[in-house]
Amino acid sequence: MSIELTRNFSIIAHIDHGKTTLSDRLLDFTQTVAKRDQQAQLLDSMDLERERGITIKSHPVCMEYPAKDGVTYQLNLLDTPGHVDFAYEVSRSLAACEGALLLIDAAQGVEAQTVANIHLANEQNLRVIPVINKIDLPSADVPAVLKQLEDILQIPAEEAIQASAKEGIGIEEILEAVVARVPPPSTAEFENDSLRASVFDSIFDTYRGVVSYVRMMSGTINPRDGIRMMSTGKTYEIKECGVFTPKQTKRDQLNPGDVGYIIANVKSSSDVKIGDTITGTIRPAARPLPGFKEIQPMVFSGIYPVSTDDLEQLKLGMGKLQINDAAFTFQAESSAALGFGFRCGFLGLLHMEIVQERLRREFNMDVISTYPGVIYKITKTDGEDVEVDNPSFLPEPQEIETIQEPMVRAYIMTPNDYIGDMMKLVAEKRGELENTETLDGTRVLLTCLLPLNEILVDFNDKLKSMTRGYGSMDYEHAEYRPANLVKLDMMISGEPVDAFSVIVHRDKAEFRGRHLAKKLKEVIPQQLFTVAIQAMIGGKIIARESITALRKNVTAKCYGGDISRKRKLLEKQKEGKKRMKSIGKVNIPQDAFIKVLKND
Amino acid sequence: MSPVFHCYIHIPFCHHICPYCAFYKHKPGKLANDAFIAAILSQLDAEKSVLAEKLDTLYLGGGTPSLLSSVHLETLFRGLRPFISPETEVTLEANPATFDLKKARIMREIGINRISLGVQSFQTGILKTLGRDHSGEDAKIAFEILREAGFMNISIDLMFSIPGQTESLWQEDLDIVTSELKPEHVSSYNLTYEEDTEFLKRHESGELDENEDRDANLFYQAIDHLEAAGFGHYEISNYGQSGFESRHNRAYWTGKDYLGLGPGAVSTIHGIRAKTLPDTARFVESPTLKTEHETLTEEDRRIEAIAMQLRTREGLRINRVCSTNEPCSIETVLRSNPIESMTQQGLIEIRDERIFLTREGKALADPIASALI
Numbered sequence: 001m002s003i004e005l006t007r008n009f010s011i012i013a014h015i016d017h018g019k020t021t022l023s024d025r026l027l028d029f030t031q032t033v034a035k036r037d038q039q040a041q042l043l044d045s046m047d048l049e050r051e052r053g054i055t056i057k058s059h060p061v062c063m064e065y066p067a068k069d070g071v072t073y074q075l076n077l078l079d080t081p082g083h084v085d086f087a088y089e090v091s092r093s094l095a096a097c098e099g100a101l102l103l104i105d106a107a108q109g110v111e112a113q114t115v116a117n118i119h120l121a122n123e124q125n126l127r128v129i130p131v132i133n134k135i136d137l138p139s140a141d142v143p144a145v146l147k148q149l150e151d152i153l154q155i156p157a158e159e160a161i162q163a164s165a166k167e168g169i170g171i172e173e174i175l176e177a178v179v180a181r182v183p184p185p186s187t188a189e190f191e192n193d194s195l196r197a198s199v200f201d202s203i204f205d206t207y208r209g210v211v212s213y214v215r216m217m218s219g220t221i222n223p224r225d226g227i228r229m230m231s232t233g234k235t236y237e238i239k240e241c242g243v244f245t246p247k248q249t250k251r252d253q254l255n256p257g258d259v260g261y262i263i264a265n266v267k268s269s270s271d272v273k274i275g276d277t278i279t280g281t282i283r284p285a286a287r288p289l290p291g292f293k294e295i296q297p298m299v300f301s302g303i304y305p306v307s308t309d310d311l312e313q314l315k316l317g318m319g320k321l322q323i324n325d326a327a328f329t330f331q332a333e334s335s336a337a338l339g340f341g342f343r344c345g346f347l348g349l350l351h352m353e354i355v356q357e358r359l360r361r362e363f364n365m366d367v368i369s370t371y372p373g374v375i376y377k378i379t380k381t382d383g384e385d386v387e388v389d390n391p392s393f394l395p396e397p398q399e400i401e402t403i404q405e406p407m408v409r410a411y412i413m414t415p416n417d418y419i420g421d422m423m424k425l426v427a428e429k430r431g432e433l434e435n436t437e438t439l440d441g442t443r444v445l446l447t448c449l450l451p452l453n454e455i456l457v458d459f460n461d462k463l464k465s466m467t468r469g470y471g472s473m474d475y476e477h478a479e480y481r482p483a484n485l486v487k488l489d490m491m492i493s494g495e496p497v498d499a500f501s502v503i504v505h506r507d508k509a510e511f512r513g514r515h516l517a518k519k520l521k522e523v524i525p526q527q528l529f530t531v532a533i534q535a536m537i538g539g540k541i542i543a544r545e546s547i548t549a550l551r552k553n554v555t556a557k558c559y560g561g562d563i564s565r566k567r568k569l570l571e572k573q574k575e576g577k578k579r580m581k582s583i584g585k586v587n588i589p590q591d592a593f594i595k596v597l598k599n600d
Numbered sequence: 601m602s603p604v605f606h607c608y609i610h611i612p613f614c615h616h617i618c619p620y621c622a623f624y625k626h627k628p629g630k631l632a633n634d635a636f637i638a639a640i641l642s643q644l645d646a647e648k649s650v651l652a653e654k655l656d657t658l659y660l661g662g663g664t665p666s667l668l669s670s671v672h673l674e675t676l677f678r679g680l681r682p683f684i685s686p687e688t689e690v691t692l693e694a695n696p697a698t699f700d701l702k703k704a705r706i707m708r709e710i711g712i713n714r715i716s717l718g719v720q721s722f723q724t725g726i727l728k729t730l731g732r733d734h735s736g737e738d739a740k741i742a743f744e745i746l747r748e749a750g751f752m753n754i755s756i757d758l759m760f761s762i763p764g765q766t767e768s769l770w771q772e773d774l775d776i777v778t779s780e781l782k783p784e785h786v787s788s789y790n791l792t793y794e795e796d797t798e799f800l801k802r803h804e805s806g807e808l809d810e811n812e813d814r815d816a817n818l819f820y821q822a823i824d825h826l827e828a829a830g831f832g833h834y835e836i837s838n839y840g841q842s843g844f845e846s847r848h849n850r851a852y853w854t855g856k857d858y859l860g861l862g863p864g865a866v867s868t869i870h871g872i873r874a875k876t877l878p879d880t881a882r883f884v885e886s887p888t889l890k891t892e893h894e895t896l897t898e899e900d901r902r903i904e905a906i907a908m909q910l911r912t913r914e915g916l917r918i919n920r921v922c923s924t925n926e927p928c929s930i931e932t933v934l935r936s937n938p939i940e941s942m943t944q945q946g947l948i949e950i951r952d953e954r955i956f957l958t959r960e961g962k963a964l965a966d967p968i969a970s971a972l973i
Contacts, residue, residue: 561864
C-alpha cells in the first residue's frame, strides 16, 4: 500500500477515560479481528494490565479503513503504555506516529495525566485530535470539557469530536479525522533510502525469541536481510517480518511508514533496546534516528524471598521476567536482617509493583521488599562523583561534599475545596509550587517540583484520600537538586540493621527514626537482656526505644508426665531459632522484619 | 536390664474440677472404684517384672488420691505391699477436707509416709479465684490431722502469680507455712495457663491478667522467705528441709526409670516412654494398653537433662550443652555466645564444670534452657 495511504496514530488518555473500549470499537468498525483473539496470544502481563486498567506493553494493530472518499487507508494504531513510569517507551511509541487521539472523559474532564500526555505528544510534533468520550453519561458535561480544552490545553474547541465508544457514537467521525488530519509518514527528511527502523517495543516469545516492534522510517526490510542495531553494533539476520492485524501476520516486506514486527536471531530482550535504530548491514545509515536513550532504572528496592529456600527460584523468576522486561534490573545482594536477595531497579513505582506482583503470581514467590529508594548523586570532598542507589553504599558524612536527589515535575489536579490541603501536602513532601492554574471555576492545576523520593510511597494515596478521589496526579522526571540528605541507620543492641537504613531529608530523619524505633519495639520479642533500639545519623543517636529484659518465664512443674512435652517444646524452639536472624546477640524472627516492612 | 526403683500411680478422680488444672482427671461418676483399684493392681501384676525387689519411691498423684476410701486404699496397698520397704518413700497427694483423722491413721498404717497437701493458698479470695472447694481453715485442720496421725514428712503445695494476689497476701501464706504449720517441704508453683483449661480461655480473653514484674517479685519473695526459714531451694518449684527433699521427683530430674500405673500415667523404662490410656473406662477394661510410645535417643535424653537438671540445685553438667551428634570441648562451650553472655548478665554461673542458675536465672529457666540446647 502506498505510503500516502498510511496513517500512524496512538491513543493517549487518562486512566479509565475509555482507551481500551475505543480501540476495540475502532477494530470492530474496520472489521479487523476482534481484540479478544489477540489477547490470548499476548504475554502473561495481560491479566495484570486488565485488572489495573493500565497498559504495560504496546499493542500495535494494523487496520484497513475504506474512507468516505472511496479510498482504503491503512491505519496503524499504536496502543501505548499510559503510565509515567513508561514515559520513555511512550515517547518512542509516539515518535513512531504522526498523530494522536487525545481521549477525555466527558464527565471527568481534563485530568493530570491528560496534561502530561499532551506534553509528550507536543514534544513529538504529533497532530492531536481531541475526542470527548462518554458523552452518553448522564453526568457528561461537554461544554465544560470544551472550555477546559481551550483553557488548559490550548486546543481549539471546534476540533473536538464527541463520541461514546461504549455506544458506538462518533467512531466513523474519528476514523475520518485520522485520515484527514493525521499526515502520512514522510520520508523527505532522509537523504537516501538506507534502512532506518525505530524500535518502540519488544516482547519475548518462548518459541521464536525476541519479537521487536518497529516503525519503518526509510528503506525496506525483507526476510534474510542482514541488520545492525545501531546502539550496540550487533548484527542479526531477519527471520521473519510482518504487521499486526492485530495478530502477527507475516509479510514479505516492510516499507517506509509501516508499523510492524521483525524476528531476528535475538536471544534476550536486553539485546533489543527500545528507541534503538535498526539499519542494514549493507548500505547502513550514517546516523541513528534521534531520541535514543539507554533506559535507566529510577527506583530501587531490595527484594528478598521470605523463605531462604526460595532464593534460587526467585532468581530464576527474575531472570524470566527480565527476558521480557529489559528495564527491570537485578543483582544479588545480602542483608544481615533479610539474608540473601536481590537489589532491583525499576522505572518507577508502578513498574516496581508490577514486577513484585508478577513474581507473586506467575512464579508463586513470597517476597519481601525493602523501602524503595532513588539514585542520589554525590560529590565527595575529594572531588569524586558517585551515584548511590543503596543506602548502605552512601559514603561517610565527612566524605560528602554535596548530595543531589532526583526531582519530578508533578501535575496535580484538585477540586478548589482541597487546594489548601494539597498545598500542605506538597510542602510536607518538600515540594515547591511552580504554577497554579484555575481550570474551570471548580478545579485547579498545580504544577510543582517534588523530590521523587518523597512521592514514592504514599503520595498518591494521600492525594486521593485528601480529595475524596477527585484529585489526580501525574509527573515527569525533572533535574537533580542538592538537598540536605542524611543516612538514617537503625541499630539493634548496637548493631546496624541494614534493611532499615534509608536516605532521608535531615528535617524528617528524627520523625522517621522515632517511628521506626517504635515499630521495631512492637515486633521484636523480649529477650533475656534489655534490647536497645536506636536510630542514628552519622554516629549521633536521634531516637531510642528499649525492650525490657524478660524477668520471669519458667514452667511451674516438670514431673514424669511433663518431660516429653517439655522436650518437644525445646526442640521446636531450636527449630525456630534456625529461622531467626541474629543481630549481634539478639535473636529476631524474620517475620518481625517483614511485619515492619510490610505495614510501613 | 537394671530394675526400676520408682513407681507412680495416677488416681484421676476429683470431686471438683479446678479450672487451671491440665492433668487427666474427672469426677468419680458411676464407675465402681472396686473395678478401678482392681485394674491398677492388674496393671501392676502385668508390669511388675521390671520393678526392683523393693521400690525406692512410690508416689500416688492425681486427681485426688485422698478421695479413695479407706477400704480402697487398703486394697490397693495390699497389692503394693511386697514392693515397699521401711525405706521406701511413699507419697500420697491429699486435698484438705477429703479425709478425717481416722482415714489419715489408716493412710499412715498402710505404709504411706509422706503427704503432699494441696493447700494452694490460705486466702479465701485466692481460693475462690482458683475454684478450690476448701477454705484456708480446712487446710490448717487437714495439716493438724496429718500430724496427729503421725505424718512426719508433709509437703504443702502453694500457688502464686494468681490474679488478685498481692505481695502482702502472698506473704501471709508464706508466714502461715513457716511460722504456724512448719511442714518439712514446700512446693511453690506459679500459676501456669495450660492448654485446654478454662483458665487459659479466660486468660486469652483478657479476664485473667498476668504481670511479669509482679510474678518475678512473688517468686523472689518465696525464695527469700523460705530460705530464711531453713528450706533449701533444691528445684525451681521445690523447697525442702535438709533430708526431706522429694526423692521421687529427683528421680525424674536425674533421668531415672519409672513405672507409671493408672490412666494417663507415663512410664519411662529402658529407653522407652509410653503412657497408659488416659481414659478411665477403657483403662479398667484393658489396664495395659499404652499410647504415645517413644524410643528415647541420646539426644532426647540430653535435651531432657537440660530441661530438668538446669532447674535443680545440682545444676547441669556442662558437656550436656554439646549436641550428641557434634561433641565439643568444655572450653569451646564456655566461650560460646549464649553461655558467655548469660554469665555476663548474671543469669548463670559455672562451677566445677556445671551450670547453675542464679537467682535471676531461676526466674528465666525456660528461655535459658532454650538458649542452651
